[in-house]
Every structure is written in structure tokens, then in C-alpha cells.
Amino acid sequence: MNLFSQLLPLIFSANFLSTVIRVATPLILCAMAACIGKQANVQTITYEGMMLFAALAGTLGTSYTNSLIGGIITGIIASVLIAAIYGYFNIYLDTYDTLLGIAMNNFSNYFTIFLLFVLIGRKADSSTVVSYNYPIINIPIIKDIPVIGTILSGQSLVTYFAIISVFVAHFIVYKSTLGLRIRSVGRSPEAASSLGIDVRKTKMIAMLISGVFAGLAGEFMSMSYISFFTKNMVAGRGFIGIAASNLALGRPLYGLLYALMFAVSQVIANQLQMLQFTYQFANMIPYIITIIGLCITGSAEMRKEKMGGKAKDDKKKKGKEEVKAE
Amino acid sequence: MTRGVYDLKEKMKKFLTLLLAILMVLTLAGCGQKEEPAPEEPEVTDLTGKPLRILQFVSQTLGSLSCEDLVYEGIQKFCAETGSTVDTFELNYDDTHTASSLAELCSSGKYDVVVTGYWSIEEYVEQAAQDFPDIKFMVFDCTIDFDSYPEIKNNVSSYLCKQNTLAFAAGALGALMTESDLELANEDKVIGFVGGGMITAIDDFLIGYIQGAHYIDPEVKVLYSYVGNWEDSGKAHDLAHDQYVNGADVSFGVCAPASFGVCQAAYEDKRYAFGVDTDHSGQLAISHPEQAEYTVSSAVKQFGYAIYDGLKSIYDGTIVWGSNNSFDFDSGYLEMIETDVFNKVIKEGKPELYAKYEEVVADLLAGKIEVGTAVGATTEYVEAEKAKADPSAN
Structure with missing residues (x-):
């Protein structure tokens, strides 16, 4: 109880919320990437690898091109490239997605270190290379309002990108022709194909778009969170983004909500640690929440299917059998 | 189909x-x-005065800001002076290959001396030393159990730096800083500590740090958190930021390379930071000079010197095998490096603070202070010591 009373003032503070927003930024961007992937039914865990590559390419890009824009573009290209490689293997060559994802993540983890060593002769970080960061944005009027100012103003440019990205993702998925195609390809590739949609191409495009979002998430790590690349710095954030998108069932607005929820639990875990709460347990909290969340959405889905989808299921099964028979 | x-x-x-x-x-x-x-070739038992064929068996990786790099520098210096040769083998954190790789390299007959280190290597060295009595093993940051394996007393020697005394100096410096009227210091008597994980070496650092702070003023509160790994610099940044927001003037990041996150947080929150293992502010000064200003000092265990001296004593024939050499503050292997930033902020900025810090260091050098340690201690002792971090709670 004592712990709780100590924790409350820490939580109800402007600092808490501004930290949550900073922690949430990569999670939101990655969740958007994963949402689009999920809509197209490309279930990949490679976002971790994309982010890592973007983190390295972004920070080194700024130093080689000597401009921030150059770095941003290099980072996104790197991430999209990984997405394209994954897409080619998974969508065109039909590789098993989990295994490919693990392989790509391991590849990214070690290949970034290899690149770092080849390019600047270090194996842990790029702290000796001059690089640029995303600017901190101070919004003119809002920054002077006491609490809201600390929360909304003074965040990195990527954070504002992240918030915009939610609406962009929502627009792409629900309001654009491409989104309609992505969704139809994700739900029923046979039907989409019968209507003349190139299933593989659409999936690939979805993958590339999610590569852009994941790239921004990675760049945030090395160009805003910290000012340089340190090895394996993404440290599981990609997986949390994937979890958020799964909880949200691929809906970007819900994805934002779940990403924020993870950020809140992470920050609370950090605060708990400082109050000398058992650290192993504190570090567990975000993951426990993931499991509980997945259970809840999973059971809700099942109930939905039981109630409304019996007839549909039968049809689906029949459809599948027919396809197999062909 | x-x-x-x-x-x-x-x-x-x-x-x-x-x-x-x-x-x-x-x-x-x-x-x-x-x-x-x-x-x-015929057995070489007497290595005195001969160029050595050295193998550095790196359990982590080189170029990762850890002690391995310092050791490598030390070996290279020795090689340059004596015409010895060195090969390195990097395990890249893969413990599953330790035993087989070590055995294979030892049986190649190419090496006289194997230099390796870290606590995780202990059992492997004990085994390899029994299997290859002709090869000499120098182990750093690790204690060897000579009582259980008396037969390896002829070819193993270990070098251990007392990180708790080093952290004691850091804690004392931190406490002096939080009480001073330094430009960026606030009024709260609070200092921070961000560790990599709850392991003995880190807890040893933490206990020393707490005791050092309380040596200056028993009312200083030490906030400590663990990242949970050595790579998540973002999380290290968040943890340090939370400590700064809660009144810490300085945070000690003991989780290299993630401790750069602590330096970043210090820069953003305009507070002070201590680095670990290598000169953090020196590295930052190359690329991000504005950030380097806030990283006052780094706690460095100079295993490079220790290994260099060890190899030198093989060369001179003065080495004593079968011992765990534990280096205290007076050995000169442990130091809170006095960087440009340190000189600017502490030495020239606050001479009276520096004088007090010098006193503590002198006391440590003279062995006047008994610093508690987590190495070989019971869990109860470690927990009790850590509970003292917040004096107001007791």
C-alpha cells in the first residue's frame, strides 16, 4: 500500500505522460507497420530487423550525406529493403513466415554489427561518428501552457510523425482503393484473385508501406531516443509493436491505443523499479499485459465467431476444400 | 501436382x-x-625471456567498449616490446561454444599463454587448465577455485579488480556533487545508479556506490534501477531520466554500452552522469561534443595494465602461478578517470569539492576504508546493503 501511495504522485505528473509519449513513439510506428501487414495477412516478425537496419542506416546516413534529410531517406530505404527481401521470400517464394522472420531478425542483428565494423571499425556503437538528430519541436503557444505544454510540446519530430502516421495508416486501410485491396487480399485471397487483383503484388505493396513506418520507428531509436546507434538497440520494441497490432486486430486507431498502453506499463515498470520494487517483476509487467490482452481479444474473437459466424464458417470450410481439390 | x-x-x-x-x-x-x-615441439615450461605466443580468448567481442578492448591494448603493448605474437578468438557471447573452442585452440599447440576473462569463463578455464597443463592461463575479472582444483596451481593466475572500491569513489564523488552548489546540481540529496542486470558484479558496484555516498553524508538517497540487459540504451535513458526528474543530480550508468543512454539523459535533463569501462565523455567529445559536457567521469577497471604486468612477469620469470590477484585502489588499475570535463567541472570549477574527493581517494589508497562487497556474499547481505540506499525509509 505504501508503494502504491508513493507511485501515485509519480504517475499523475506531466513528466510521466511526456515520458509515456516518448516511449510510445517507436511502438506506435511499429504498430502501424504491423497493422498494415496484418491487414494484408502478412504475419511477419521482421519489424524488429527493419527497425534495427533503419536505426543504423539512418544515423550513418546523416553522417555520410552530412544532412538530416539524407539520413532519414537512407534509413527508410534500408528498412524498405529488408521489407522487400522478406516480402520476396515470403510472398513470392512461399517461405514459412515464422522461420523466415527469425532468420531475418538474427541476420539484422549481426549484419548491422558487421556493417558497423566494416564502416567505422567498431562493434558496439557508433558514438564516435558525427551524426544528426531529429529536431525537438517546441509548439509556439502550447508550450507555455503548464501541464499540456510539457506533454505535447518539446517532443521529437518523429513523435509528431508517429501521431500523423496513425491517421495515415487509418486512411490507407479504410479510405483508399489500395486499402480495400489490401484488406480483401488479407481476408480472402481467392475472392480477391477472382476479381482480378494481383494478390502477391498487393501483399508486397502492403509490406513496403509497413517498411516505411518501421523505418521511422527505427530512426527514432538512433536519431532521437539516443544520438547514435548501439548494437541491438531496438531490444524487442518490434515485438511489442506486433503484439499491439494483433490486439488491435489490425485496426490502426486501436493500435495506437494498445501501443500507448504498453508504453504506460513500461513507464510504470520503470517507476516501480525506482521505488525498489522487485526489478524482475517490474520488468515482467509489459509482457504480462501482452499475454492478458491477447487472451482477452482472442476469446472475444472466438465468441464473435460462435455467435454470428457459424453459417459463414461452414461456407469458408467448403470454399477451402474446393480450393484444395483444385 | x-x-x-x-x-x-x-x-x-x-x-x-x-x-x-x-x-x-x-x-x-x-x-x-x-x-x-x-x-x-619440446615442452616449454620455462617461458622466461622468450617471446610468447599469446591467445586472447574473448568471450564477448572486441570493439564493444568492454574490458576486453583494454586487455587487448595491454597485450599489444607487451607484444610490441618483446616481439611476442597475439591471436584473438571472439566467441560473440555464444557460451555454447566456449568449451569446445577453448579445447580446440589449446590443443592446436600454437599458444603458450591464453588470456581470457569474465565470471562466466571460470569453469571452462578450470577444465582446460587441467587438460592442458603446459599452457598458461591468465584470467581477468574472475576468481578461480584453486582449493577444488589444486592441480591447476601451476598454470593459472587470475586478476580481479575490486570494483566495489572503485564504485565507492564514484559514490563519494556523486554525494559531494549533490551537496555542492555546482551549476547543475539541485538541492535534493539524491544520486542515481543504472545497472545492466542484477548480477554479482553489478551489485558489487552498487554496494560500493551506496557506501561511498553514505561515507560523505548518510542522508544521501541512492535511486537505483536495472535495465535488464546491456544493449537497450533507450531504456537506460528512460531510467536515468526518471531518476533525474526525481531529484538525482548525477547518475552512474553501469551497463556499457547501454550506459550511453544515461549520458544522453544527462544531456537532455541538464544533469551529470558517470560512465563505465571506457572514457565515455572522451568518445562523445569526438562526435557529440555538446553531450560530452555532462559526463563528468567514467569508472574504469584497467585490466589492460594488469594483464600487461602479468605478461611482463612471465617474461621476467617473477610470476607466481596459482593465485587470485585481487587489485585494490592502490594498484592504480582502478580509476575514476579525470577527463577534460572532470577537470573543467570539478578540479577547476570546485577546488574545495575536489580536495574533499582527493581525501576520500587518499583514504581508499591507504586502505583505511573497508568497503562491503557482493562477491561471495549471501543474498541477505546484498539485499540488506541495497536497502540502505534510501535512508529515509529506515
Whole structure:
């Protein structure tokens, strides 16, 4: 109880919320990437690898091109490239997605270190290379309002990108022709194909778009969170983004909500640690929440299917059998 | 369609059979080689005055800001002076290959001395030293159990730096800073500590840090958190930021390379930071000079010097094998490095603070202060010591 009373003032503070927003930024961007992937039914865990590559390419890009824009573009290209490689293997060559994802993540983890060593002769970080960061944005009027100012103003440019990205993702998925195609390809590739949609191409495009979002998430790590690349710095954030998108069932607005929820639990875990709460347990909290969340959405889905989808299921099964028979 | 799949399966089967056959042949060939006695030159038991063939067996990786790099520098210096040669082998954190790689390299007959380190290597060295009595092992940051394995007393020597005394100096410096009227110091008597994980070495740091702070003022509160790994610099940044927001003037990041996150937080929150293992502010000064200003000092265990001296004593024939050499503050192997930033902020900025810090260091050097340690201590002791971090709670 004592712990709780100590924790409350820490939580109800402007600092808490501004930290949550900073922690949430990569999670939101990655969740958007994963949402689009999920809509197209490309279930990949490679976002971790994309982010890592973007983190390295972004920070080194700024130093080689000597401009921030150059770095941003290099980072996104790197991430999209990984997405394209994954897409080619998974969508065109039909590789098993989990295994490919693990392989790509391991590849990214070690290949970034290899690149770092080849390019600047270090194996842990790029702290000796001059690089640029995303600017901190101070919004003119809002920054002077006491609490809201600390929360909304003074965040990195990527954070504002992240918030915009939610609406962009929502627009792409629900309001654009491409989104309609992505969704139809994700739900029923046979039907989409019968209507003349190139299933593989659409999936690939979805993958590339999610590569852009994941790239921004990675760049945030090395160009805003910290000012340089340190090895394996993404440290599981990609997986949390994937979890958020799964909880949200691929809906970007819900994805934002779940990403924020993870950020809140992470920050609370950090605060708990400082109050000398058992650290192993504190570090567990975000993951426990993931499991509980997945259970809840999973059971809700099942109930939905039981109630409304019996007839549909039968049809689906029949459809599948027919396809197999062909 | 089915026909195609069948063909593929058949092909796969054939391929796998072939692969298996090749593997078996190779394994047999491998065994055959090992059984043959290696064409070895006469036993070299006396290494005095001869150039050594050294192997640095790196359990982590080089170029990762850890002690391994310092050791490598030390070995290279020795090689340059004596004409010895050094090979390095990096395990890249993969513990599963430790035993086999070490055995293979030792049996190659190419090396006289193996230099390796870290606590995780202990059992492997104890085993390898029994199997290869002709090879000398120098181990750093690790204690060897000579009582259980008396037969390895002739070829193993370990070097241990007392990180708790080093952290004691850091804690004392931190406490002096939080009480001072330094430009960026606030009024709260609070300092921070961000560790990599709850392991003995880190807790040893923490206990020393707390005791050092309380040596200056028993009312200083130490906030401590653990990242949970050594790579998540973002999380290290968040943890340090929370400490700064809660009144810490300085945070000690003991989680290299993630401790750069602590330096970043210090820069953003305009507070002070201490680094670990290598000169953090010196590295930052190259690329991000504005950030380097806030990283006052770094706690460095100079195993490079220790190993250099050890190798030198082999060369001179003065080495004593079979001992755990534990270096205290007076050895000169431990230091809170006095960087440009340190000189600017502390030495020239606050001479009276520096004088007090010098006193503490002098006391440590003279061995006047008994610093508690987590090495070999019971969990209860460690927990009790850590509970003292917040004096107001007791």
C-alpha cells in the first residue's frame, strides 16, 4: 500500500505522460507497420530487423550525406529493403513466415554489427561518428501552457510523425482503393484473385508501406531516443509493436491505443523499479499485459465467431476444400 | 501436382542421405585427426625471456567498449616490446561454444599463454587448465577455485579488480556533487545508479556506490534501477531520466554500452552522469561534443595494465602461478578517470569539492576504508546493503 501511495504522485505528473509519449513513439510506428501487414495477412516478425537496419542506416546516413534529410531517406530505404527481401521470400517464394522472420531478425542483428565494423571499425556503437538528430519541436503557444505544454510540446519530430502516421495508416486501410485491396487480399485471397487483383503484388505493396513506418520507428531509436546507434538497440520494441497490432486486430486507431498502453506499463515498470520494487517483476509487467490482452481479444474473437459466424464458417470450410481439390 | 511433390520429396530424401553420409565421413576424419599425436615441439615450461605466443580468448567481442578492448591494448603493448605474437578468438557471447573452442585452440599447440576473462569463463578455464597443463592461463575479472582444483596451481593466475572500491569513489564523488552548489546540481540529496542486470558484479558496484555516498553524508538517497540487459540504451535513458526528474543530480550508468543512454539523459535533463569501462565523455567529445559536457567521469577497471604486468612477469620469470590477484585502489588499475570535463567541472570549477574527493581517494589508497562487497556474499547481505540506499525509509 505504501508503494502504491508513493507511485501515485509519480504517475499523475506531466513528466510521466511526456515520458509515456516518448516511449510510445517507436511502438506506435511499429504498430502501424504491423497493422498494415496484418491487414494484408502478412504475419511477419521482421519489424524488429527493419527497425534495427533503419536505426543504423539512418544515423550513418546523416553522417555520410552530412544532412538530416539524407539520413532519414537512407534509413527508410534500408528498412524498405529488408521489407522487400522478406516480402520476396515470403510472398513470392512461399517461405514459412515464422522461420523466415527469425532468420531475418538474427541476420539484422549481426549484419548491422558487421556493417558497423566494416564502416567505422567498431562493434558496439557508433558514438564516435558525427551524426544528426531529429529536431525537438517546441509548439509556439502550447508550450507555455503548464501541464499540456510539457506533454505535447518539446517532443521529437518523429513523435509528431508517429501521431500523423496513425491517421495515415487509418486512411490507407479504410479510405483508399489500395486499402480495400489490401484488406480483401488479407481476408480472402481467392475472392480477391477472382476479381482480378494481383494478390502477391498487393501483399508486397502492403509490406513496403509497413517498411516505411518501421523505418521511422527505427530512426527514432538512433536519431532521437539516443544520438547514435548501439548494437541491438531496438531490444524487442518490434515485438511489442506486433503484439499491439494483433490486439488491435489490425485496426490502426486501436493500435495506437494498445501501443500507448504498453508504453504506460513500461513507464510504470520503470517507476516501480525506482521505488525498489522487485526489478524482475517490474520488468515482467509489459509482457504480462501482452499475454492478458491477447487472451482477452482472442476469446472475444472466438465468441464473435460462435455467435454470428457459424453459417459463414461452414461456407469458408467448403470454399477451402474446393480450393484444395483444385 | 502430387507427382511433383513426390519427386521433390524423393530428391530431398536423396539429398539428406548424401548430406548425412558426408557429415559422418567428416566427423570420422575429424576424430582421426585428433587421435594422432600432434607434432609438438619440446615442452616449454620455462617461458622466461622468450617471446610468447599469446591467445586472447574473448568471450564477448572486441570493439564493444568492454574490458576486453583494454586487455587487448595491454597485450599489444607487451607484444610490441618483446616481439611476442597475439591471436584473438571472439566467441560473440555464444557460451555454447566456449568449451569446445577453448579445447580446440589449446590443443592446436600454437599458444603458450591464453588470456581470457569474465565470471562466466571460470569453469571452462578450470577444465582446460587441467587438460592442458603446459599452457598458461591468465584470467581477468574472475576468481578461480584453486582449493577444488589444486592441480591447476601451476598454470593459472587470475586478476580481479575490486570494483566495489572503485564504485565507492564514484559514490563519494556523486554525494559531494549533490551537496555542492555546482551549476547543475539541485538541492535534493539524491544520486542515481543504472545497472545492466542484477548480477554479482553489478551489485558489487552498487554496494560500493551506496557506501561511498553514505561515507560523505548518510542522508544521501541512492535511486537505483536495472535495465535488464546491456544493449537497450533507450531504456537506460528512460531510467536515468526518471531518476533525474526525481531529484538525482548525477547518475552512474553501469551497463556499457547501454550506459550511453544515461549520458544522453544527462544531456537532455541538464544533469551529470558517470560512465563505465571506457572514457565515455572522451568518445562523445569526438562526435557529440555538446553531450560530452555532462559526463563528468567514467569508472574504469584497467585490466589492460594488469594483464600487461602479468605478461611482463612471465617474461621476467617473477610470476607466481596459482593465485587470485585481487587489485585494490592502490594498484592504480582502478580509476575514476579525470577527463577534460572532470577537470573543467570539478578540479577547476570546485577546488574545495575536489580536495574533499582527493581525501576520500587518499583514504581508499591507504586502505583505511573497508568497503562491503557482493562477491561471495549471501543474498541477505546484498539485499540488506541495497536497502540502505534510501535512508529515509529506515
